[in-house]
Amino acid sequence: MLKIGVLALQGAVREHVAAIEASGAEAVAVKRVDELANLDGLVMPGGESTAMRRLIDKYHFLEPLKKFAQNKPVFGTCAGLILMAKRIQGQDSAHLELIDMTVERNAFGRQVDSFEADLMIHGVGEDYTGVFIRAPFIVEVGPEVEILSKHNDRIVAAKQGHFLCAAFHPELTDDYRLHQYFVKMVQSAKEVVA
Amino acid sequence: MLKTGTERVKRGMAEMQKGGVIMDVVNAEQARIAEAAGAVAVMALERVPSDIRAAGGVARMADPTITEEVLNAVSIPVMAKARIGHIVEARVLEAMGVDYIDESEVLTPADEVFHLLKSDYTVPFVCGARDLGEASRRIAEGASMLRTKGEPGTGNIVEAVRHMRMIQGQIRKVVAMSEDELMTEAKNLGAPFEVLLQIKKAGKLPVVNFAAGGIATPADAALMMELGADGVFVGSGIFKSENPEKFARAIVEATTHYQDYKLIAELSKGLGTAMKGIDISTLAHGERMQERGW
Numbered sequence: 001m002l003k004i005g006v007l008a009l010q011g012a013v014r015e016h017v018a019a020i021e022a023s024g025a026e027a028v029a030v031k032r033v034d035e036l037a038n039l040d041g042l043v044m045p046g047g048e049s050t051a052m053r054r055l056i057d058k059y060h061f062l063e064p065l066k067k068f069a070q071n072k073p074v075f076g077t078c079a080g081l082i083l084m085a086k087r088i089q090g091q092d093s094a095h096l097e098l099i100d101m102t103v104e105r106n107a108f109g110r111q112v113d114s115f116e117a118d119l120m121i122h123g124v125g126e127d128y129t130g131v132f133i134r135a136p137f138i139v140e141v142g143p144e145v146e147i148l149s150k151h152n153d154r155i156v157a158a159k160q161g162h163f164l165c166a167a168f169h170p171e172l173t174d175d176y177r178l179h180q181y182f183v184k185m186v187q188s189a190k191e192v193v194a
Numbered sequence: 195m196l197k198t199g200t201e202r203v204k205r206g207m208a209e210m211q212k213g214g215v216i217m218d219v220v221n222a223e224q225a226r227i228a229e230a231a232g233a234v235a236v237m238a239l240e241r242v243p244s245d246i247r248a249a250g251g252v253a254r255m256a257d258p259t260i261t262e263e264v265l266n267a268v269s270i271p272v273m274a275k276a277r278i279g280h281i282v283e284a285r286v287l288e289a290m291g292v293d294y295i296d297e298s299e300v301l302t303p304a305d306e307v308f309h310l311l312k313s314d315y316t317v318p319f320v321c322g323a324r325d326l327g328e329a330s331r332r333i334a335e336g337a338s339m340l341r342t343k344g345e346p347g348t349g350n351i352v353e354a355v356r357h358m359r360m361i362q363g364q365i366r367k368v369v370a371m372s373e374d375e376l377m378t379e380a381k382n383l384g385a386p387f388e389v390l391l392q393i394k395k396a397g398k399l400p401v402v403n404f405a406a407g408g409i410a411t412p413a414d415a416a417l418m419m420e421l422g423a424d425g426v427f428v429g430s431g432i433f434k435s436e437n438p439e440k441f442a443r444a445i446v447e448a449t450t451h452y453q454d455y456k457l458i459a460e461l462s463k464g465l466g467t468a469m470k471g472i473d474i475s476t477l478a479h480g481e482r483m484q485e486r487g488w
Binding site: 008009010011012013014015031046047048050051054055058078079105106109110111112113114115116117118131132133134169172173 | 197200
C-alpha cells in the first residue's frame with residue numbers, strides 16, 4: 001500500500017489523514033524529519049504558513065523537505081501551497097520553492113471574505129466545492145506549470161510535474177476526488193522509480 | 195455561486211488553527227513578537243486578563259485603535275473580544291474586519307440572560323465552556339470554535355484541566371450511550387438534543403476545542419494537549435513573563451511536540467519566572483470569570 005505523509009507541525013492534519021485513507025493509501029502524520037523516510041508522497045496541510053515555517057526552521061525540516069521533493073510527489077493546500085511557491089508577493093524570500101509560480105497571501109481578504117464556490121478542476125471533475133479560507137491565489141505561473149482550476153479568472157489549483165497545489169481546502173469536504181488524483185500521482189511516481 | 199459566512203468556512207478557519215497557540219496582545223509590538231514566535235493568531239485586547247482582574251470595574255471591548263493597530267501589524271488572523279450578549283460590540287468588530295470574535299467571560303457581561311445568536315454573523319465566534327451542556331448550547335447558537343473557560347488571568351491551570359476533563363468525559367459518555375438515552379442526557383446537561391446526537395454520531399465535537407484560562411508554562415500547554423485540546427490560548431502568561439519572546443517560542447514548540455518530554459525539559463530551562471499565579475480558592479465567587487455565561 002502507498003504510504004503518504006502529512007506534515008503535522010500545525011494545521012488541519014486529521015482531515016488530510018482521513019481523506020488520504022478514504023482514497024486508498026496509508027496516511028502518516030509527520031512531526032520529525034526521520035519520519036519522512038519510507039514515504040511515497042507528502043501532503044502539506046492548511047494552517048498558518050508563518051507558524052509552520054518557524055517550526056520547519058526550528059526542526060531543520062527545510063533541506064530534508066526539499067530533498068524529499070526532488071523525486072517524490074508533494075501536495076500543498078492553502079498554507080501548503082504558499083510553502084511550495086517559488087515567489088511570494090511582497091516578500092523577499094519564499095519557502096520550499098518547488099513550483100514555478102508567484103502567490104499572494106490572504107489574497108481574497110480577511111476571514112469575513114472567506115467563501116465556498118463551485119469549481120471546475122481539469123482532470124478531476126466539475127461541481128467541485130472549493131472551500132477558501134483566508135486563501136491565497138496564484139498570481140502567475142511559469143511555462144512548466146499546468147493550470148488546473150480558476151475561480152473568477154484567478155488561478156486556484158495547479159500542477160508542475162509531481163507537485164500539486166490548491167488554494168482551497170479539499171480536506172474540509174467529503175469529496176475525495178482531489179486526494180484520489182494525488183494518490184494516482186504518487187502511484188505513477190512510484191512505478192517510474194521501480 | 196459564491197457563499198460567504200457558511201458553517202464550513204467559519205468552522206474551517208478554526209480547523210486551520212489546530213496544534214497552534216493563540217496569544218493575547220495589547221499592541222502592535224506584542225503582535226509582531228507573537229507572530230515571529232509562531233503564534234497561529236493573536237487576540238487583540240486593551241488589557242490582558244490578569245490586568246483586567248487587577249483593575250476591576252467594567253471591562254469592555256478594546257478601543258478600536260488598538261484592534262486596528264494589531265490588524266495592520268500582522269498577517270496571521272486577529273481575534274478580538276466582545277462582551278457576552280453585546281450585539282453592537284460584536285457587529286463593530288465584524289465591521290472592522292476582525293477574523294474571529296471571542297464572546298468572552300473575561301469582559302463584563304452585557305447580558306446576564308442571553309448570549310449572541312452567532313449564526314447570524316458572517317464572522318466566526320469562539321466561546322468558553324466548562325462542560326458539555328455549555329459547549330452544546332454555544333454550538334447551537336452558532337459558535338464555530340470552543341475553548342475551556344479555565345480561570346483567566348490566574349496563571350493557574352487547575353480550572354482549565356477541570357473543564358477539559360469534564361467535557362472529554364461527557365463526550366465519551368454520550369458516544370457510549372444508546373440513542374434512546376440521549377434525550378434525558380440532553381435534559382440533564384442542558385444541551386440541545388440535536389447537538390448531542392451529532393456528537394454521538396461523529397464521536398467528537400463538531401467544532402475545534404482549544405484550552406484557555408490559566409496556561410502559564412510550556413508544560414501547562416503540553417498538558418492541555420495531552421488532555422485532548424486542539425490547541426491553546428495563552429493570555430497573561432506570555433507578556434507577563436520575564437522574557438516574552440523566549441517564552442512565546444517555548445509555548446509554541448511545547449504545543450506542537452506535547453509528548454516529547456525531553457524537548458519540553460529543554461524548552462523550560464532558564465525561562466525566568468512565570469507569572470505569579472493565584473490560588474482559585476482565594477477568589478470569591480464574584481471574582482471568578484468562569485461563572486459568567488449561561
